[in-house]
Amino acid sequence: MVEKNKALVEVKHVKKYFSIQKRPLKAVDDINLLINKGETVGLVGESGCGKSTAGKTIIRLLEPTAGEVYFEGKNIYEYNSREMKELRKDVQIIFQDPYASLNPRMKIEDIIGEPLDIHQVVKGKKRKDRVKELLELVGLRPEHANRFPHEFSGGQRQRIGIARALALNPKFIVCDEPISALDVSIQAQIVNLLKSLQDKMDLTYLFIAHDLSMVKYISDRILVMYLGNMVELSDSESLYDDPLHPYTKALLSAVPIPDPVVKRDRIVLEGEVPSPLSPPSGCVFRTRCKYAMERCATEVPQWKEVKPSHFTACHLYDS
Numbered sequence: 514m515v516e517k518n519k520a521l522v523e524v525k526h527v528k529k530y531f532s533i534q535k536r537p538l539k540a541v542d543d544i545n546l547l548i549n550k551g552e553t554v555g556l557v558g559e560s561g562c563g564k565s566t567a568g569k570t571i572i573r574l575l576e577p578t579a580g581e582v583y584f585e586g587k588n589i590y591e592y593n594s595r596e597m598k599e600l601r602k603d604v605q606i607i608f609q610d611p612y613a614s615l616n617p618r619m620k621i622e623d624i625i626g627e628p629l630d631i632h633q634v635v636k637g638k639k640r641k642d643r644v645k646e647l648l649e650l651v652g653l654r655p656e657h658a659n660r661f662p663h664e665f666s667g668g669q670r671q672r673i674g675i676a677r678a679l680a681l682n683p684k685f686i687v688c689d690e691p692i693s694a695l696d697v698s699i700q701a702q703i704v705n706l707l708k709s710l711q712d713k714m715d716l717t718y719l720f721i722a723h724d725l726s727m728v729k730y731i732s733d734r735i736l737v738m739y740l741g742n743m744v745e746l747s748d749s750e751s752l753y754d755d756p757l758h759p760y761t762k763a764l765l766s767a768v769p770i771p772d773p774v775v776k777r778d779r780i781v782l783e784g785e786v787p788s789p790l791s792p793p794s795g796c797v798f799r800t801r802c803k804y805a806m807e808r809c810a811t812e813v814p815q816w817k818e819v820k821p822s823h824f825t826a827c828h829l830y831d832s
């Protein structure tokens with residue numbers, strides 16, 4: 514049984530800036546998040562809003578510009594290389610492109626077994642047995658171990674990527690848009706597999722995606738990002754039934770409803786997404802928001818709890 518409501522990952526004021534022609538590109542600008550053991554937190558937003566960069570920075574695949582991330586109470590940003598290698602046993606990632614993330618010259622047995630070799634967990638027959646066990650765990654056959662990545666479909670390749678991420682029995686996995694490169698018919702299979710594995714292995718997920726309907730299905734809570742900033746956070750039901758931020762409302766208005774009787778007014782955002790090299794002053798969403806006021810241009814909205822466990826950053830909710 515998964516023990517929920519116990520903090521596994523705590524993200525504090527994490528920032529990730531890139532230098533472009535000596536100017537800071539604020540890909541991730543002050544992210545704060547608590548992820549409890551056994552839960553799935555969805556991270557959503559338009560392409561280019563900083564979702565994947567946030568996920569990779571949280572687990573230190575990208576070095577942060579500022580902030581702290583605590584895993585089981587310890588700040589991993591203070592870890593040396595030896596400590597980070599040990600951490601990789603507990604923290605893994607599933608990448609977006611299931612073909613680009615697999616070495617085309619390696620057989621599946623070696624791709625899945627590579628983490629076992631690096632950490633010297635098992636060797637010989639035990640290694641072969643572990644690889645076969647992992648293949649069966651993700652719905653593939655043991656004989657697939659002797660094939661190469663190009664011999665598999667996209668969905669099968671993603672299952673191989675999941676098997677590799679599970680090789681060391683991790684506790685926390687960042688799922689970096691694991692279904693966006695797959696056919697719609699395969700996406701549900703992969704999401705159902707992730708949910709099943711979570712129950713079997715007591716896993717905790719940060720699930721990054723832009724498909725809001727799929728995020729609702731798999732996530733306990735959802736964080737919405739815009740231009741590197743947090744704009745709303747709540748449990749899945751509250752976010753879908755009663756979104757607070759104008760950006761969240763616009764995103765949800767585009768989600769198809771599988772009921773011809775129910776109608777939803779489409780909210781079309783005006784203008785282009787601003788460049789993260791020169792984000793708008795005050796509220797970063799104000800240039801596309803129909804509710805924008807004068808203060809939105811001069812004051813950064815504060816992150817606040819508008820309803821129980823439902824947070825947003827918007828001047829519309831200032832008391």
